[in-house]
Amino acid sequence: GQNIDQPTEMTATEGAIVQINCTYQTSGFNGLFWYQQHAGEAPTFLSYNVLDGLEEKGRFSSFLSRSKGYSYLLLKELQMKDSASYLCAVTGFQKLVFGTGTRLLVSP
Amino acid sequence: DAGITQSPRHKVTETGTPVTLRCHQTENHRYMYWYRQDPGHGLRLIHYSYGVKDTDKGEVSDGYSVSRSKTEDFLLTLESATSSQTSVYFCAIGGGPSYEQYFGPGTRLTVT
Numbered sequence: 156g157q158n159i160d161q162p163t164e165m166t167a168t169e170g171a172i173v174q175i176n177c178t179y180q181t182s183g184f185n186g187l188f189w190y191q192q193h194a195g196e197a198p199t200f201l202s203y204n205v206l207d208g209l210e211e212k213g214r215f216s217s218f219l220s221r222s223k224g225y226s227y228l229l230l231k232e233l234q235m236k237d238s239a240s241y242l243c244a245v246t247g248f249q250k251l252v253f254g255t256g257t258r259l260l261v262s263p
Numbered sequence: 264d265a266g267i268t269q270s271p272r273h274k275v276t277e278t279g280t281p282v283t284l285r286c287h288q289t290e291n292h293r294y295m296y297w298y299r300q301d302p303g304h305g306l307r308l309i310h311y312s313y314g315v316k317d318t319d320k321g322e323v324s325d326g327y328s329v330s331r332s333k334t335e336d337f338l339l340t341l342e343s344a345t346s347s348q349t350s351v352y353f354c355a356i357g358g359g360p361s362y363e364q365y366f367g368p369g370t371r372l373t374v375t
Contacts, residue, residue: 197366
């Protein structure tokens with residue numbers, strides 16, 4: 156089976172940096188996704204890590220350590236529009252399994 | 264944005280009635296997925312399809328069936344709706360397990 160853990164909620168200030176952690180245990184691993192979901196909307200793709208290391212994409216970066224079953228999403232220069240839920244998902248054996256998501260609240 | 268639509272967007276139905284939700288794509292993706300999203304549980308996979316007439320179960324498939332007779336359409340059926348199936352249902356499309364998925368706008372289903 157697969158188990159994915161993320162913090163339920165985080166708060167941060169506009170302009171700051173925030174790191175959202177995700178740990179996982181899985182019987183098969185092909186890669187790890189991060190999705191963003193604004194309230195009342197569909198999830199949208201942010202990043203995909205299959206190898207260890209850091210992937211940078213603008214203000215967002217994602218890190219993976221397969222040996223530790225650990226990933227994080229780093230958001231820099233936070234903006235109010237970054238207030239959303241961030242979903243960690245692990246893919247393996249044809250299926251994607253999501254964590255329960257981390258709700259990020261950005262305040263002025 | 265990926266061309267993916269869901270219908271209906273909102274539905275209220277009574278316990279015991281059959282319900283069918285439709286997912287339609289214009290992207291010709293091979294894989295299509297049905298998820299439900301509930302507070303405290305996140306997104307959970309109900310069923311998925313890896314081609315026309317090729318489907319498989321996800322982690323919460325009990326009480327649901329699916330059909331895919333055309334590449335562009337993936338139907339989710341609740342044979343006899345129960346209150347526990349009140350949820351937001353998302354359809355997604357993608358190229359396979361190692362590719363990102365594009366989600367439809369969701370269907371909010373309430374079973375009274």
